[in-house]
Amino acid sequence: MMIDGVEDIAVAGINTALDTVLLLTAAGQPVAAAVESSRILTVQSVREHLQKNLGNKNASVITHTLANPSTEAPSTAPSQSPTPNPLPQTAD
Template sequence: MMKDGVENRIETAVKAALMTVELLVAAGQPLKSASAASEKLTMQAVRASLAKELGNKSGSVITHTLATTPAVEQAVPSPAPAKRRTKAKQPQTVV
C-alpha cells in the first residue's frame, strides 16, 4: 500500500534525525545546535533520496514505487560511547 511506503520513509527519516542528535550530543555539541544540524542533514538526505528514487517519474510510477519498495535505511553511525574519566595510573615499584 502506498500509505505504508510513505510511513516507512517518514519513520526512517525520524529515526535517522534522532540518532544524529544523540550522536552529536554525545560528541559534546549543545542540544539546540545538534537538533538544528540534524534537521538540516536529515532534510538533505530525504530530498536526495526522493530525487534519486522518484525524480522525473510519472504519478503512477511514483505511486507504484512507494507501494512496493521499502524505505532504504540511512547508514547512521552508532552513538559514540560515553566518555569515561580514568584515574592516572600510579607508577608501580618493583621490590
C-alpha cells in the same frame, strides 16, 4: 500499499534525525545546535532520497514505487545503528 512506502520514508527520516542528535550531543555539541544540525542534514537526506527514487517519474510510477518499495534496488548507504550510550570519539 502506498501508505506503507510513505510511512517507511517518514520513519527513516525521524530515526535519522534522532540518531544524529544523539551522536552530536555525545560528541559534546549543545542540544540546540545538535537539533538544528540534525534537522538540516535530515531534510537534505530526505530530499536526496526522494530525488533518487522518484525524480522525474510520472505519478503512476511514483505510486507503484511507494506501494512496492521492495522492488527498488537495495540502498548502498551504510546503515546507522544507534548505540545505547554513544561515546565521543577521541584521537589516539
